[in-house]
Amino acid sequence: MDIAAELSNLHQPLLRFAQLQLRHDSLAEDVVSETLLAILETPERFEGRSSLKTYATGILKFKIIDVLRRRGREIHVEPLAEQSVDDALDALFAADGHWREAPPAWQHPERALEQAQFFDTLQLCIDNLPPKLARIFMMREWLELEIDGICGELQITSNNCSVMLYRARMQLRECLQLRWFKDQA
Amino acid sequence: MNEPAEDDDIDCRAASRLLSAAQDAPLPPDDERRLVLHLGICSMCRHVQGQLGVLRDAVRQIGKS
Numbered sequence A: 001m002d003i004a005a006e007l008s009n010l011h012q013p014l015l016r017f018a019q020l021q022l023r024h025d026s027l028a029e030d031v032v033s034e035t036l037l038a039i040l041e042t043p044e045r046f047e048g049r050s051s052l053k054t055y056a057t058g059i060l061k062f063k064i065i066d067v068l069r070r071r072g073r074e075i076h077v078e079p080l081a082e083q084s085v086d087d088a089l090d091a092l093f094a095a096d097g098h099w100r101e102a103p104p105a106w107q108h109p110e111r112a113l114e115q116a117q118f119f120d121t122l123q124l125c126i127d128n129l130p131p132k133l134a135r136i137f138m139m140r141e142w143l144e145l146e147i148d149g150i151c152g153e154l155q156i157t158s159n160n161c162s163v164m165l166y167r168a169r170m171q172l173r174e175c176l177q178l179r180w181f182k183d184q185a
Numbered sequence B: 001m002n003e004p005a006e007d008d009d010i011d012c013r014a015a016s017r018l019l020s021a022a023q024d025a026p027l028p029p030d031d032e033r034r035l036v037l038h039l040g041i042c043s044m045c046r047h048v049q050g051q052l053g054v055l056r057d058a059v060r061q062i063g064k065s
Helices: A003-020 A027-043 A053-074 A082-092 A116-128 A131-139 A147-154 A158-179 B012-024 B031-041 B045-061
Strands: none
Touching: A003 A027, A003 A053, A003 A131, A003 B031, A027 A053, A027 A116, A082 A158, A116 A131, A116 A158, A116 B045, A131 A147, A131 B045, A147 A158, A158 B045, B012 B045, B031 B045
16 A cells, blocks of 8 residues: 555544544644645655654644644633532542442553554543543543643643543543443453 | 641542542652552552553554554
C-alpha cells in the first residue's frame, strides 16, 4: 500500500482525536488535513522507525496544541458549577470518608497495555466521560500539557481545573475496573 | 521525634484528591506528608495510586501502534 492510501485510512482515527480536543468540526478537519498534507509533502521524513499512525499522531498533537494556543479562547469550556463539584466527590465515598467500594488491585496492567482490545475499552471509557472532562483530561494526559497552561488557555480557575481532572480520573478508573480489570483476576 | 499532629490524619476522600493533584504538580510538603502517612496504612488508596499510573501510561500510548 502506498503512503497516500495508508494516510487516507488514518483520516478517520485522526479526526476523532482532533474532534475530541477541539470540539469544532472545521478546525478539527483543518488540523487533520494539514497533518496528512505535511506527511505527503515530505514523505522522506517518515523513516519507518515507528508506524505511520504513530508518526501522524505525533504531528497531529503538535498541530492541535498550536490551535489551542492560538484559538483557545474561542473554544469555550464551561467550568463546573461548585455544587456539582461537591456532589461528584461525595458519590464515591461514604460519609466517614472511606471508599464506598474498595478499589481492588489491578492484575497484570502491563499485559493490558499490549492489547488492542484494552485500548478500545479505554477509548469507550473516555467517550463515556462528560465532554468537557474528556477534553481537559486528554489535554493533560494525551497532549501532555501542563495544568497551568490548560487552565490559562481555557480561562478556568486552577481549582476547577484540578477538580475536573480528578473527576475524569476517578470515572476512568472505575470504568476500566468494571469493563476490563474485573474480569482479569 | 515529633508526634504526627491530629490534622495529619486524612481520609480516603482527601487522599484520592491528593493522588490526582500529585499527577499534575508537586504537592506542598504538608500535603505530601499527609498523603504518605495515609498510603502507609491504606492499601485501597495504594491501589488507586498504581491505577492512576496505569491510566497515564495507557493514555500516552493512544495512537501509537
